[in-house]
Amino acid sequence: MASDxxxxxxxxxxxxxxxxxxxxxxxxxxxxxxxxxxxxKSELLLKSNPVHKKIPVLLHADKPVCESNIIVEYIDETWxxxxxxxxxxxxxxxxxxxFWAAYIDEKWFxxxxxxxxxxxxxEKKAVLARVEEGNAILEKAFKDCSKGKSFFNGDxxxxxxxxxxxxxxxxxxxxxxxxxxxxxxVKTPSLSKWAExxxxxxxxxxxxxxxxxxxxxxxKIFAKPPQA
Ligand SMILES: N[C@@H](CCC(=O)N[C@@H](CS)C(=O)NCC(=O)O)C(=O)O
Numbered sequence: 001m002a003s004d005x006x007x008x009x010x011x012x013x014x015x016x017x018x019x020x021x022x023x024x025x026x027x028x029x030x031x032x033x034x035x036x037x038x039x040x041k042s043e044l045l046l047k048s049n050p051v052h053k054k055i056p057v058l059l060h061a062d063k064p065v066c067e068s069n070i071i072v073e074y075i076d077e078t079w080x081x082x083x084x085x086x087x088x089x090x091x092x093x094x095x096x097x098x099f100w101a102a103y104i105d106e107k108w109f110x111x112x113x114x115x116x117x118x119x120x121x122x123e124k125k126a127v128l129a130r131v132e133e134g135n136a137i138l139e140k141a142f143k144d145c146s147k148g149k150s151f152f153n154g155d156x157x158x159x160x161x162x163x164x165x166x167x168x169x170x171x172x173x174x175x176x177x178x179x180x181x182x183x184x185x186v187k188t189p190s191l192s193k194w195a196e197x198x199x200x201x202x203x204x205x206x207x208x209x210x211x212x213x214x215x216x217x218x219x220k221i222f223a224k225p226p227q228a
Contacts, residue, residue, distance in 0.1 A: 006031040007059040009045050011038065013217050017056040018166040018207055019068040023075040025203035026157065027083040038221060069101055072162055084156045093145075093153060100141050100152075101163035108134040109167060115174050116222055124178065131182055138164065139188040146190075150197055157201055165198040169209045173218050176211070
């Protein structure tokens with residue numbers, strides 16, 4: 001009989017792996033964290049996520065669930081009676097949260113990671129402007145969704161907070177590398193306060209990587225030749 005155990009294949013520095021880690025913390029679900037080594041893929045990962053071969057993968061009773069936002073939804077539905085609800089309760093709010101989560105992964109994060117790879121001042125400037133444009137859009141989305149509350153969907157951390165907040169460590173590292181603040185009290189006052197609240201939440205604090213440690217890791221991985 002398969003055990004009911006929960007395991008998560010991930011890595012400490014992975015923003016995508018941070019999503020299910022926060023969700024499991026919110027639901028107080030104990031799990032074993034199986035960390036992949038950067039640059040190689042374990043047999044278990046290849047077997048569990050043969051399509052994308054990416055982390056994170058949640059193993060629940062030995063059954064794999066892939067894709068970070070899908071895992072977060074699975075955690076919310078599976079442990080529905082423990083901890084706060086992660087997805088908004090109204091279908092419209094759920095649709096909006098999923099819309100912004102897709103925007104963050106497909107557009108915003110794409111620009112953010114281009115900063116670290118940008119070559120020359122002109123390219124760097126253009127990418128920084130693209131991220132700031134995205135931040136302004138997300139500042140407005142935060143105001144519209146939170147309606148004056150602390151988080152995107154109210155008083156507690158939810159789906160969209162996790163989807164966006166998981167990138168805050170990498171955002172800080174990018175700011176350091178670029179010598180340019182991207183989220184601050186002047187440009188994005190609401191997001192700036194939200195980021196502080198998010199990072200201090202007890203479900204987030206233990207899994208948010210230390211900026212200096214992450215910056216050191218970033219230097220190592222970006223020093224390697226770019227991969228196709
Ligand atoms: N859409 C995926 C993205 C996951 C992802 O990009 N994971 C990275 C680590 S942060 C990875 O496994 N990269 C290895 C690779 O691309 O081969 C998700 O949301 O889970």
